[in-house]
Amino acid sequence: MRPRRGILLPLALLVLWHLGFLCAGFLAPYDPGEQARELPYAAPARWQFRSLRPYACETIDPQSAGDNPQASCYPIRFLVRGWPYRFFGISCNLHLFGVASPRRVAIIGADAYGRDVWSRLLFGGRISLAIGLLATLISLAVAMVIGTVSGYYGRWTDELLMAGAELFLIVPWLYSLLALRAMLPLHLSVSATFLLVVSVIASLGWARPMRLIRGVVLSARERNYVLAARGFGASDAYLLRRHVAPATSGVLLTQATLLVPQFVAAEAALSFFGLGISEPASSWGNMLAVLQQYSVLISYWWMLAPAFALVITSVMYCWLAQAIQRSLKSSST
């Protein structure tokens, strides 16, 4: 299937969106864990342009600024050297923008510890999106294998696998994770937590797409060309590879675009409840967890930034899913 024009725009935007998070080190002016305790919940810097040069202005009490209200503005520099990070294993220290030390620029504000929310949003997004993508990949792979076997062989195999899938659908995943977490050691490293979250989301998320794939396989195996191929002596492996599996590609693609945002949100929910990625590493979920405090929720709007990022991610994936569906419909007619 060649990509249609309607798919290209959402696809390009999504690629760009993910690329931004991949280049978090370059786009983030500060180490996401670096604390500036003298600036808890610092408000987003105001921007000013003087002779086309951008300046970041701290929000300060106008009375204390006296006769020199411009005193708190300082120039934004581009392509500056700063804290070191690794990009695909290469050590780098080049950043898109920054200000001369010891000043700090918090373009969308700071959290309770004075950490830059923009930098944490980028690095958190990297973890959250990676979890969403990886969990989708695994769950679709599992769904594909089980759904195909179930739909193709039918009879007791189908009944057994469907019963298994239904069992997974009714599992209360939050409580299962709580129980699983209680059995594991108190502390898990970020990478171990990452794998745990991915495996939990994937293992509980495969059942729904599996039922759809099974339905497609059930229909595909009865098609005339499949029956004809079988009549000519084609093996099951050949039929599955050559005729049945390709019929599921459309479902797989639309399911993938729907599952990624769903799984990113699942990660956010897990971390929100303290079961996901733990501090000081950031993820959208653990960044949102602080909003459980009423005072933070109503006082510091910039702490909602990960929620906006989640919404944008979901909207873009839904847009792509719709575009794929439209494209599939038009190609079938």
Add this chain to the structure above:
Amino acid sequence: MCLWWLLQLLAVFCLAAPSPAPLQPKEEVQISQASVGQYGGRLVVGLRAEPKTLNPVTAQDSVSREVIDGIMADLVHINRATQQSEPGLAKSWKVSDDGLNYTLKLRRGIRFSDGQPFDADDVLFSFAVYTDEKIDSPQRDLLVIGGQPIRISKLDQYTVRFTLAQPYAAAERLFDNIAMLPRHILEKPYRDGHFLEQWSLSTPPAQIVGLGPFRVKEYLPGQRIVLERNPYYWKADLAKHRLPYLDELVFVFSGTEDARLMQFEAGETDVVNRLSSQNYSLLSRQGTGIQLDDLGPSTEYNFVLFNLNDLAASHLPEIERKQVWFRDLRFRQAVSAAIDREGIVRVAYGGRGAPLWGNVSPGNRLWVNAAIPHPARSLDTARQLLRSAGFSWSTSGKLLDPRGQTVEFSIIVASSNPQRMQMATIVQDDLSQLGMQVNVVPLEFRALLQRVFQNYNYEATILGLGGGDADPNAEMNVWVSSGSTHLWHLGETRPATAWEAQIDGLMNQQMLTLNYKRRKRLYDQVQQIIATNLPMVFLATPDVLVAAKPAVGNFHPAALEPSTLWNVDQLYLRRQQEMARSR
């Protein structure tokens, strides 16, 4: 029509709070020195949970105690504002020269909330219940001195004598919060062995009788408990009007602190206490129309606690391996030197708190040792201390112990306490600058307590203590090696270290010393030893932050708990005209 009016009048009569009974000539009421207020109105207060019981002898949780404080009274009371003891149901007391006998004179002519008289027999009965081993009251431990329960004898109908097995400093403070029970109501169930079932939340209100300013009117599960004026309360104001002024005191069950704040903002409650600094700032940003009080540092102290328990029987080899570091004083001193306490106060308490280097907060004015040094944060000092203890650093900057193993440990912290979570994150960041890998593990509070008190399965934790009585005797169970809250090494049969033995000696000595100055000198030494040996690495104390509607008169919150309702018998609601005048 007439019948309608009659019914309405009857309804008003039935629902109205009882009027205060006129003062009797022979009634020895206590005259309150607070401003004279006005009768009427209901004060609504948010509680974070429902009380579990209304039985003062068995109540353990602070929520139950908060409600019980409204309906019960004690012989001698600690004034939460002055932190000094003052007469309660006992109008005076005398201490014998040897400090072993306390003779208390009771007020004459005073009555319980059902109108029955109070006398020495009620005191005798109350102490018999509190010291009964079968009842196992949480207050019993306080009433056992020198291994023996306090003995009580009746000298006449209004005089009782308490005899102690050994002298006990400020023993009159023990009577605070020991509620006097109505013998005429509770003696029979006590003799029949049914005392523990008495005064639950399902008990009919008329059967719950006390000497406090209020009595129970109704309890609605999941919603509220309503107290109404005790018409026979034994205090009066300067104009000889019987207290309390309020018709009703209503406790609504709000849940979290945030829910309590929202109810206060919505005007559904009149008073809110134990505010976090963030919620306090939120209220202060709303401008006028609220009485906001920052009462300064509380007596609570928060600290990092390393597990120094004896783990021989626990089969926790990994923690035992790390205990070699924790037991090294230089390691604990290095941790202390590396922690940014000012940062903790700024981040966790929004600047409304005080950094701590010892176990006594500056909020405890009578007992704090001002000579305890307050060294500034110094990573260089911390590194020197670690180096002198044989620690070194890898090329990547990780701290290695003398055996070459990386220094990594976990701090468990209550997930329900955002301030302590923030402290843990700051400590984690500070210690990472020394090359230590610290993991913060949020845990449900009960699970955390189980690890700290029962199975010792933790490496380090952040906890808080204090907040109750400011007297050093209230801390005996923490600092004496055999104490039930000797957190860093529970279950010691004898002091594990020389300095713990020294603390044991000094704490016992101050307990037997009756002179304040001499006690202070002894307790100063205890604080000095603790600050030097750091069984806990002290972090910070929050300010006591409270708020009330401007209509609440005589609102004088105190640093000690219950900070807002300690003088609930004097609180009143101002009328509109008076408020307009005061504006």
